Amino acid sequence: MQNSFPTTTDKKLFKKCYAYTRADDVKAEGIYPWFRPIQESEGPVVHMEGRPIVMAGSNNYLGLTAHPSVKEASIKALEKYGTSCSGSRYLTGTIDLHEELERRLAKFVGKESALLFSTGYMTGQGVIQPLVGRGDYILSDKDNHASIVSGNLMARGGMNTNIIRYKHCDMGDLERRLKQIPAEAGKLIVTDGVFSTFGNIADLGQISKLAQEYDAQIIVDDAHAFGVIGEGGRGTASKFGLKDEVDLIVCTFSKTLASIGGFVAGEERVINYLKHHSPALIFSASPTPASVASALAALDIVEAQPELVTKLASNANKVRKGLIDLGFNVIPGETAIVPVIIGDDHQAFHLWKGLFDAGIFVNVFIAPATPPGKAMMRNSFMASHNDEHLDFVIDTYAKVGKKLGIID
Template identity: 35%
Template sequence: MYNFSETLESLRAKDLYRKLNYLEAAQDPYTIIEGQKVLLLSSNNYLGLCNDERMKEAAIRTIQEYGVGSGGSRLTTGSYKLHQELEEKLAAFKETEKAIVFSTGYATNVGTISALADPDWVIFCDRLNHGSIIDGCRLSGAKLVVYKHCDVVDLEKKIKRYHNKGKGLIITDGVFSMDGDIAPLPEIVRLAKEHNLLTMVDDAHGTGILGKKGSGTVAHFNLQDQVDIQMGTLSKAFASEGGYIAGKQSMIDYIRHKAKSFIYSTAPAPHTIAISLQALEIIQKEPERRKSLLEKAQWFRGELNNNGFSVPMDNSPIIPLQVGDADLALQWSRKLFEEAIYVPAIRPPTVPQGTSRLRYSIMATHDYKDLKRAIEKTLQVGKDIRNNSEKKQ
């Protein structure tokens, strides 16, 4: 008999046990957790649309017209004209021929990669890619070759070593979810062209934020016509749910026939799709939101660095403050919560051993006054933890 309790105790001993934090209010700059009003610095609600009145009105209107559920998978009774409208508008937004919407971002990556690749393929994967990418690669049966994080020199060496001129794919996050850095897409695309490989970019954290029109990391580098597979989610800047793939029409049609997580999953509910459509309209019409977001994120990074911390200066709303040990990250997070600031401790296996961190994420709707207080409290908590540690020694 497997001893679950023993394993759980082992996780507690390593400070890797996880509990759920239940929110009692909307994901605004301030929310309520455990009955306490806290400054929310951990949400993927980058553009602040989760509680936008236009988004709520779109959901209410659609529920009144279509009801609350989709009633089946996309291939049976679950596809609505709203799904078709969103897919057409996402394809135009991403400057591709076609797009297909899945129920979640995880299902999008797992279903797409396992549908496209097979044991005859080799997939080159950044070491810090999202877990859904890794799972999709493994399910495909393809040879998985992991290259050093954002290291195009290592990628090129491994392409020369493992690519046998057969079918191959390079996959990378656009913006990495735990580090906030941006992939070197121009160099990756260059290598893919030189070695006849396809490219896939998971742009979950770049869509709605980067690029002249907010369409993401690919557009940020002006590579719209050179990246083969663009993946994105509707649950970050879009403040909705679901994921999608954008690319050539023939590839999208193939995915519709082959991706099991598309075929066997209940479709996103109509009101969820209406929310996504409303978000897309706001993103396109209100560029000042992402401008304000990135300015605040850069300011926050600069303040941390100016005060002795070391955080990467990539222009994204995700700001990792590495502290090393899981125990230290937990202490820091708990102390900040006592100061009415919620920043989660990110620990293995989400991040590599020894790189536990506080993951700050900025929203366009944050106020500089609140961000300044967060910096001050972060500095004070760090100082207190260090002093306590020195006293114990």
């Protein structure tokens, strides 16, 4: 029987899809590093292709996805409330656990109120657009996460808001831009607290000074800062002692909080406004009972065991130092992210393959996630890695790096 599917040439818009072969070419070489399925996970060790692999690329920063009490809370919630809330928070999708988690998160980060979203990405999208309008200005760091970029674009498309992307962490550029904006215009400075690719920390001290001087509000995305920096893992504002100066903290559950979802925390009046004006909240189903319960149980652990935050820092620092001592081009830092610049895409793919074959999984980032010619291994560590895991990572980098001529 002849099939009736159209031939590939029939669809004008899809021509680029049919012509796209870059991923297939890398796959054919056996060095394709993405979309690799995990068959089982204990946190620091996962099973892939039927064998144990040390995970050195996860955002499960405090290792809580495998914690027995987090898993148990998730199962109990599933049994009590079912698998889904089947509606948005606005209508039938609010359960008591959403409100409990909002109260707990607000208290933890030192804000009056908080609001949950279904993912961190939706939080970034859902918070920016309702707060700005025609004639307002968003000043956004060039390296901000895609969720912020998407929120900015929605603000520009829907509200005709002016978007200014200032040079990455360049406070001189930010000030220059602020100076050019009419004094009476509304201004919103948005920055990642810890930048997700290179793991560097925003200069919140300077951002806050400029915000005061030029009458701007501040949003900080703490996805990679929550549970990682600040007092007991309270994030970037806490690290800089600027809890009150940062107007809104947006964050995800998909890293330290061992779940899926996101939240924004700030003044009660602002959160109340967002609650009634954010399309990402109003027109999308709420986070599932199991994911809210696991985030709550993870938060219990973050509060009760601040030593996990210290352990995470010492684990990441151990590997950072080990790789620097070996001669790798490591971007210095103090967060859980340890980026190793390789340069050439192919060299990075080969290093990835060598590490994977030896039993380690790390992430490869290439342009446009990095500047062109700056392909890198994005290593990230967990509080639950032990010395044996970390030594294995350092020793394997040494062996594979030497074999490929990346280090001497």
